[in-house]
Amino acid sequence: MKKGILLPLAVLLAVCFLWDRAVLLSRSDIFPTPYQVLLGIVELIQHGLLLKYVVASLFRVSVGFVLAVLIGVPVGLLLGWFKPAFLALNPLIQLLRPISPIAWIPIAILWFKVDDRAPIFLIFLSSLFPITVATIAAVQNIQPVYVRAAQNFGVTRVDLFRRVIFPACLPQIITSLRISLGIAWLVVVAAEMIAVNSGLGYLIIDARNAGKRYDLVVAGMLMIGLIGLILDLLVRSLERFEQVRWGYSQRG
Amino acid sequence: MVSAPVISVRDLGLTFPGKKGAEPIDVLRSINLEITTGEFVCIVGPSGCGKTTFLNIVTGFLRQSTGEVLVQGAPVKGPDPRRIFVFQENGVFPWLTVEQNIAFGIARCPSKEQREIVRRYVRMVGLTGFEKAYPRELSGGMRQRVEIARALAPDPEIIYMDEPFGALDFITRLKMRADLTRIWEKEKKTILFVTHDIEESVQLADRVVVLSPRPGSVRKQVKIDLPRPRDLDSPEYLELRDEIFHTIGMSLRVGAGEEMSAIFP
Structure with missing residues (x-):
């Protein structure tokens, strides 16, 4: 346990040390040292900007992501189960899916102006496809024995979805949530650089544009990394529920 | 006969x-x-x-x-x-506990009766003490017992x-x-x-x-x-x-x- 903390900590300190040395050696007066970044973070906190921007980014991600889950999971379940619907819609999904959410930025701005709705729309798009596609695949790969057992007990179609298909797919759905939340967190930064005037993405681009404050740029980057990590740990904790643990390989 | x-x-x-x-x-x-x-x-x-x-x-x-x-x-x-079918294996739902699995086919019974039936078949197949366990925690033989109990519960x-x-x-x-x-x-x-x-x-x-x-x-x-x-x-x-x-x-x-x-x- 102690080794599990000590070693990564040592690596982290070593990286900071090398970073510091490298900046001093290069005599750069723009690239910040770790200490300057730390001061930058303190400065952001003192101005109340850090909390404000973190909340703004998290708000957009939450709304867009939750919308994507609310639509993607049911649609995925239905398309996975009803073959004609799948055959009809799958080509469209496969066509839209490879389009980077970033490519939608001009359209998002056209529709929503510089407004919270633009990044929310982009987050929604970026999460919708991975969730829908993973849910479809989960339904299509469901063990037939579960469906047959349930049908044998005479369940209604609604109950079949509620009591068998959904829980049988839940482990894979949760995995897709993890992946898509990761993507959403990447996308929100890009969206905020262009489509709004707040958030961590805006912080980075604004710190650079308004005075080459690279200490704040790196401070923003670190916050993005840290929050991304926390989000991932949160979703990952869902995988520990007994109702889904069977779906993941046994890791002791 | x-x-x-x-x-x-x-x-x-x-x-x-x-x-x-x-x-x-x-x-x-x-x-x-x-x-x-x-x-x-x-x-x-x-x-x-x-x-x-x-x-x-x-x-x-x-x-x-x-x-x-x-x-x-x-x-x-x-x-x-x-008429209930017992499958070779893995027909037991892994997302439900032993007792939830056994109760699967009798969801429409009043809950008191349900509990009674579940208790009866848990005992009959020798799984007393494992009511709250999930299938992944059971051996293959125990899982098959769950499946048999689940088949018997609706009284087919x-x-x-x-x-x-x-x-x-x-x-x-x-x-x-x-x-x-x-x-x-x-x-x-x-x-x-x-x-x-x-x-x-x-x-x-x-x-x-x-x-x-x-x-x-x-x-x-x-x-x-x-x-x-x-x-x-x-x-x-x-x-x-x-x-x-x-x-x-x-x-x-x-x-x-x-x-x-x-x-x-």
Whole structure:
């Protein structure tokens, strides 16, 4: 346990040390040292900007992501189960899916102006496809024995979805949530650089544009990394529920 | 026992259309079989003879090409909660606890009655103390017990079993057979049990139906009129067992040696 903390900590300190040395050696007066970044973070906190921007980014991600889950999971379940619907819609999904959410930025701005709705729309798009596609695949790969057992007990179609298909797919759905939340967190930064005037993405681009404050740029980057990590740990904790643990390989 | 047949199969046949240009494949051919209420019937045959396919038709998961299947006097239209199927393995829902699994088929019962039924069958299959456990925490034999309890809970009239102990180790299999015999004597269900294990069939059944290699048809029916629990060393048992081995062995000499491994694992 102690080794599990000590070693990564040592690596982290070593990286900071090398970073510091490298900046001093290069005599750069723009690239910040770790200490300057730390001061930058303190400065952001003192101005109340850090909390404000973190909340703004998290708000957009939450709304867009939750919308994507609310639509993607049911649609995925239905398309996975009803073959004609799948055959009809799958080509469209496969066509839209490879389009980077970033490519939608001009359209998002056209529709929503510089407004919270633009990044929310982009987050929604970026999460919708991975969730829908993973849910479809989960339904299509469901063990037939579960469906047959349930049908044998005479369940209604609604109950079949509620009591068998959904829980049988839940482990894979949760995995897709993890992946898509990761993507959403990447996308929100890009969206905020262009489509709004707040958030961590805006912080980075604004710190650079308004005075080459690279200490704040790196401070923003670190916050993005840290929050991304926390989000991932949160979703990952869902995988520990007994109702889904069977779906993941046994890791002791 | 002179009661009307609960399952009656008449001239049943199944033919799969051949792949592009190939001949259609006869899987089952003119099977006739009658099973009476409360009877324990085992179907044995070499692997690939269509025993599981036969069971799937009787249960309504699959449709036959010719002939008819009457269960409780009516043609089979599909799966029915009065007849529950026990699968070889993993039919237990891994996202539900033992008691939730057993209660799956009786969701419409009032909860007090539900609890009573669950408790009764948990005890009957010997899973007391594991009510709150999830299937992944159980051994293969215990999971199969859950599946049997889940099948019994809605009080079906017929239980279909497709090699339910096939994935278990030898000792567990012996124990499960003994327990199934005990449960069957107590519950008096009609059981149609498919297996490739001849010993298993002679230990369990009132009657063993031997299928021929594909296209599967009834080669022989052997009545096992031995008292339970059965003495596996008694000459009568060995004689019946050898009779079935002989029936299948003769037909296998024509077939490939590969199929022998399915019968002598």
